[in-house]
Amino acid sequence: MLEGGVPVVLSPFFYACITNNKDLAECVDDARLVEGPAISVLTIARDMVHQGWKLVASPLYGNFKPAQQPYRSLVLSRGNENTQIPADSYSLGLIESAINLFQGCEIKRIPGDMPDQIDRDYKYVDLALMEDTLLECGILRCDLHRCIRR
């Protein structure tokens, strides 16, 4: 399903998905599921940026305050898994300032601390907002609607 002409560019890039959203992890190839709050996802991604990975999408959601949304999923890419690549300064700047924002938050939401119905919806929206990015990177395993309709 390539609506709007979104190209599926696979090689020569490697993609990694870091998430604390179990529902999303189940729909994505080789997702790394993190136990813990959104900031743990950011911290892992920051370490990966230092190792040569680049952010594919912004580490901040639009219209959700940091830590208002308990779930966070990030996609990173790199050209070659085995060579030394210097850290991408743009990605590093973004992820560092995102971590600062999350740390400065007054409300800290963690997965599962809200009524079930709302928790489910947060997971769902996290996945829905990542849909295009995951598709573009070619790592969305199954049809999104089937994934999230459950």
Added chain:
Amino acid sequence: MKLELLKVNIKGVKWGGSTEVLKDGTLQVSKEDLLAFVADDDNLKCINADIALPGESIRIVPVKDVIEPRYKIEGGGQVFPGMVNDVESVGEGKTFVLEGVAVVTCGRIVGFQEGIVDMSGKGAEYTPFSKTCNVVLVFEPKDGLEKHDYEKAFRLAGLKAAMYLAKCVYESGGAADKTETYEIAPFAESMKSYAGLPKVAYLYMLQTQGLLHDTYVYGIDAKRILPTILHPNETMDGAVVSGNCVSACDKNSTYVHQNNPVIRSLYERHGKDINFVGVIITNENVTLADKKRSSSFAVKIAGMFGVDGLVISEEGFGNPDADLIMNCRRAEMAGIKTVLITDEYAGRDGASQSLADAATEANAVVTAGNANMTVTIPPQERIIGFTEYVDVIAGGFDGSLKPDGSIEVELQAITGATCELGFNKLGAETW
């Protein structure tokens, strides 16, 4: 392109046997006909239609969209093209407008959705929709309806209702109280007009992040567009509509797209201080590649017009701050002077950094206020909609709902409170 808005000044709304404007300026609506017209039995069960007037002790929550009733009576296309009408281009001819009325759609798509419109009390001071006579439609989905489909059905129902009201009034012989004319000449002419006045365009950023965060242009999901040019008049006929459900304070409802105050303000100064040449729409996507592409492309268009200045308005907050700053920096570097309109998330105490991004080039910023500021809004006698999740909505927090029914919320929960199109008088300053 010339568009005339024929405006009927509506002073009240009431239910009645037919839909028409009464002699005293009250809009009478046939509830039965309205509900029949918007019915979408495959997807929606409309459980309520209600009226909320300015000053009444009524709370509407959660509000999804607000739409002004309009109907085209002359010129190509019809209002909300590509949504509830054909995709023919709009913005020319005559459009019939019920001024002072709004269709408000209300209902939950997700559990944490916010959007409070209070018709009286402290909350009413912050939402522009406490001043309109509101026809409220409260929806619930058919069981098992997927959220994307529900959002769409919900969105279309509101647009249909708005068009229907204007159409009925027009067809029943309603007469306009005033006519406003909006006209900008074709490029070949406008580029040479007003020698000596600086050429100005409007860079109109649309929220396009995904479900609950989308905006549509002629029916196209704006995250799939490359930045493009609109004639300002097209927005007045509903070429841009909201599919946006979160961050009530700074999502642009369809109403503010139809009545875009930046476009109105630029028109007011057109030919006097500036030469307003057009509108460039761009999106706020999530991937960094999309952000760069759109920003680069939008500024390129501005450069092709040879504009001297740009007003840039943001929608929402968070990663769109990066788009806003990127647009500003690229434009300033291309020698185009910019003014930005945004709102702030400076924390409840106002001490945190307001935006997620910053640049020294952004030296002219208008703010629509700090969305984290809290207000305590008193209980209202009547609730239209659902309140049980106020504690977890975007601007609310644990303990928001007080035993006496008042709610302590951040402005973020109040529909349109910090509209980044600059719809309101609210601002912020450093103390």
Added chain:
Amino acid sequence: MTYRIVHYINQFFAGIGGEEKAGVGPESRNGALGPGMAFKAVFGNEAEIVGTVICGDGYFAENMDEAGEKILKMIADFKPDAVIAGPAFNAGRYGTACGAVSEAVLKKLGIPVVTGMYPENPGVDMFRKSVYIVETSDSARGIKDAVPAMSKLIMKMLRGEPIGSPADDGYIQRGVRVNRFHDKIGAARAVDMLVKKLKGEEFKTEYPMPVFDRVPPAEPIKDMKNAVIALVTSGGIVPKGNPDHIEASSASKYGTYSIEGVQSADEVAYATAHGGYDPTYANTDPNRVLPIDVLREMEKEGMFSKLYDYFFTTVGNGTSVASSKKFGSEIGERLKKDGVDAVILTST
């Protein structure tokens, strides 16, 4: 009712003495004293200065934690309704002390507190977010304006009246964003602003962007073998005796000292003037902060051509950004003039 107010001042305003008496510890006296008399006159019957707590600026700077606790206890013993501190005008250490005392009063005693300073006082940058600092002139001559302004603000707080804008209530901007309604809608304000900007007229942004003073890093040294290296520190290492009297905190100057022929920053000739960290380790072996010994070895090995003949030193403890910038530019100019290729900056 008459509100009970405690006044905090330094040794100078208490009439104990100048810099030579800066080392006196905290003490408490009944009633008003020094500038407190001026406050007393303004308060009339509404409020009374029940006590004055005094501490030497030097003592406070060097024993912040201990002095702070003592002072707080002395203040609390008067059972005050509010506290005023200073005004400190442009006195750096006094300003820092007033700021620290005010902050502690606010946090631990939870009663209203007001202080006063000149905007460039380093205490302003450190404490304006947490306490209300009334803007004063740079010297004690400004006392006649400072007292009524501070009194007005503290009385407002005591009466529970809302605090107005910095312009209305005379305090230094705290950097807090506050909402307010304008006469015009945002879009009209934006177009007004753009018209002004296009005409080259003056305009005022409604949201000043935070300024990050980023200095682009210099190009790496390509030819290390022929490089001249200098040492610059904010760790306060000075020739023993601190010949230029660099302050233990809020330094107003830096020192330039020759190390020509010096092989090691040994404990006989060097010590730290810094008041913001435990000096034991720095004083036992000052090379720990100013590594002359290691650099001399490297110089001998030929890793670089020469260790520059002077080192520059100051105390980074509470020193204002403006002063630091000034020191940095001056030091940089000198280093450039003398053909230094690279600098090792050490801090603590």
